[in-house]
Amino acid sequence: MAHPIGRREFISRSAKLGVSAVLSERLLAGLAGGPGAAWAAPAADVAVVSGGDLAAATAKAVELVGGIGLFVPKKAKVVLMPNVQSKNPGTFTKPEILRAVIRMCKSAGAAEVACLSYLGQPNWDGTGLAQVIKEEGAVLKLIPRDDANFKPTPIPNGAALKEAMVMNEFRAYDVFINMPITKDHAGTRFTGTLKNLMGLNAPSNNRGQFHKPNWQTDPAAIEHLETCIVDLNTVITPALNIVDATEIIRTNGPMGPGELIKPGKVIAGVDRVAVDAYCATVLGLKGEEIIQIRKAWERKLGEIDLKKVKVVETKV
Amino acid sequence: MRVSGRAGILLAAGAAVLLLGSAQERKPSDVPPIREPLDLPSFLPSAADLKAWKPKPPPQRFKGDDLFLYIDGGAEIFCEYGFAEVVAQDYEDPRGRTITLEIYEMTGPESAYGMFSFKTTAKGRPYAIGQEARLEDYYLNFWKGPCLVTLTGFDASRECVDGLLEIARAVNGKMPLKGSRPSLVDLLPKEWAAASRIVYIRGPLALSNIHAFFPQDVFLFKEGLAAEQDNFKIFLLRYGAPAEARRRFQAVFEAFAQSPAYKDVKRPMENYFEATDGRGLRLYVQTFDDHISLILTPTVTDRESIAAMFARLRERDWEAASSRRP
Numbered sequence: 001m002a003h004p005i006g007r008r009e010f011i012s013r014s015a016k017l018g019v020s021a022v023l024s025e026r027l028l029a030g031l032a033g034g035p036g037a038a039w040a041a042p043a044a045d046v047a048v049v050s051g052g053d054l055a056a057a058t059a060k061a062v063e064l065v066g067g068i069g070l071f072v073p074k075k076a077k078v079v080l081m082p083n084v085q086s087k088n089p090g091t092f093t094k095p096e097i098l099r100a101v102i103r104m105c106k107s108a109g110a111a112e113v114a115c116l117s118y119l120g121q122p123n124w125d126g127t128g129l130a131q132v133i134k135e136e137g138a139v140l141k142l143i144p145r146d147d148a149n150f151k152p153t154p155i156p157n158g159a160a161l162k163e164a165m166v167m168n169e170f171r172a173y174d175v176f177i178n179m180p181i182t183k184d185h186a187g188t189r190f191t192g193t194l195k196n197l198m199g200l201n202a203p204s205n206n207r208g209q210f211h212k213p214n215w216q217t218d219p220a221a222i223e224h225l226e227t228c229i230v231d232l233n234t235v236i237t238p239a240l241n242i243v244d245a246t247e248i249i250r251t252n253g254p255m256g257p258g259e260l261i262k263p264g265k266v267i268a269g270v271d272r273v274a275v276d277a278y279c280a281t282v283l284g285l286k287g288e289e290i291i292q293i294r295k296a297w298e299r300k301l302g303e304i305d306l307k308k309v310k311v312v313e314t315k316v
Numbered sequence: 317m318r319v320s321g322r323a324g325i326l327l328a329a330g331a332a333v334l335l336l337g338s339a340q341e342r343k344p345s346d347v348p349p350i351r352e353p354l355d356l357p358s359f360l361p362s363a364a365d366l367k368a369w370k371p372k373p374p375p376q377r378f379k380g381d382d383l384f385l386y387i388d389g390g391a392e393i394f395c396e397y398g399f400a401e402v403v404a405q406d407y408e409d410p411r412g413r414t415i416t417l418e419i420y421e422m423t424g425p426e427s428a429y430g431m432f433s434f435k436t437t438a439k440g441r442p443y444a445i446g447q448e449a450r451l452e453d454y455y456l457n458f459w460k461g462p463c464l465v466t467l468t469g470f471d472a473s474r475e476c477v478d479g480l481l482e483i484a485r486a487v488n489g490k491m492p493l494k495g496s497r498p499s500l501v502d503l504l505p506k507e508w509a510a511a512s513r514i515v516y517i518r519g520p521l522a523l524s525n526i527h528a529f530f531p532q533d534v535f536l537f538k539e540g541l542a543a544e545q546d547n548f549k550i551f552l553l554r555y556g557a558p559a560e561a562r563r564r565f566q567a568v569f570e571a572f573a574q575s576p577a578y579k580d581v582k583r584p585m586e587n588y589f590e591a592t593d594g595r596g597l598r599l600y601v602q603t604f605d606d607h608i609s610l611i612l613t614p615t616v617t618d619r620e621s622i623a624a625m626f627a628r629l630r631e632r633d634w635e636a637a638s639s640r641r642p
Contacts, residue, residue, distance in 0.1 A: 085388060088455075186525055187390075221533075222521070
């Protein structure tokens, strides 16, 4: 049975979500129902929606985890991060899902909806996502790879990574919605919400810090990479994760081409560990078998045991 | 076999020292080729070479570490196998559909074969293009000499497949290359030569993609082979010399014995042990000559059958194969 939560509890929950999800008073006032309103607890911690209509599936998934109004207040500036690493089938976030999320954010009253990326225009054009952004009146900001466009960000409890280099432009936004595609990855066997955050971190930091200098010979190199991914996740926290698990590659990730599977699911949730643990099962893996998911759970970034979270699966 | 208490701490420390000490034994695979670099753009078909497909210039070209600019998170596996340069070119048909051609020059034919074996699946249809080719639903890979060629289409339609084959054959015709696949492949018993999947591996990334034994690289092998057939996976991991293989076998055994991820670790013979993982997968591990061999199966198998499989692995013409080692 849903129970309403008050504004004080919402602020408390938001503060725990991290810098990117803490909202100003002005924005709180813009949340659905106003600052004094009560909200019903979401029906799901992890929402999994199947169905051929990806827009409807996306909307349903967001509804089940609380509705867009819970995450996007009026006048908020929202940044979305879909995956556009490659244009090969099953490797990038579907345009229909991005379109649905942009429309939801706008219907919630967002002042701006943007995608930030240090990848080039060809990536966005080749995936069809640039066209969707243009048609829906959102903004695509291409960030040059130079370190000058990224700010050193200390990681106080970093186990392997002591400092990230986060995109300067990212800090201009109020709400961050993470939109990866889940798929195989030759370096880490799996990629989902946790790894997608590397798209906000400077390429020089990704290459120079996440990989040990002697990564080809060091036996601990793979674990180091995954530990750095978790470290990065301790300083950047999405307000919401919406994952494309509709048509994805099971081999030769992250770039493909690889064997395509069609689970047909859109998955949403706030808890990145739980969402990734679920996504791992879509690829025939277990969350605890994936180093980054297990380490994120050990560092208390979320719940790895899917029996301990509310997973709601439905169809549209 | 479980080792606990102080002895366990000492063994774990010993294993760690072995692991650290052995880190220098693995050399990176990016050894520069000892021949002149190939002129990759000369292998790109022009519009005149094709019926309806036209190149969409300009091609992209990346060498060495710049591969990370092209395929970012996907570059490491190429580096593990040994990468030199890539050229990529899109081709467009009159309806605006695109096929992407990538020609990867690896550091040698064994690297090219390795990358080919890693990227292809048992479901792919073999084709007589290059030295070996496989057509999957919407993409095709072939290797020839030190080059791996990948063509990616737009769907699994007849038109797309015809386009992939046409461009692949045109590329193949422009590549006067040849090379041998790794001699390790010849060490597989005949009945495994037609296995559903055979992958030549050069390091921990490729190995962990086939089976993740540990979060760290425990095996530190020089080169290896993985084959899957029915309910079995077998791994042949080769070392520089028999003494090295025996040393590594001891370290591998200790890693299994110490890891909470494995149970029922038993070592009835000096050169053989077995274990069970958390999913109930049975592992059988043996060292012989300069190899460590592993057999994995989800079904309980009697020791005689496993011994027979290991015996078949030992029967191969080690002398002849060893004489062809690089």
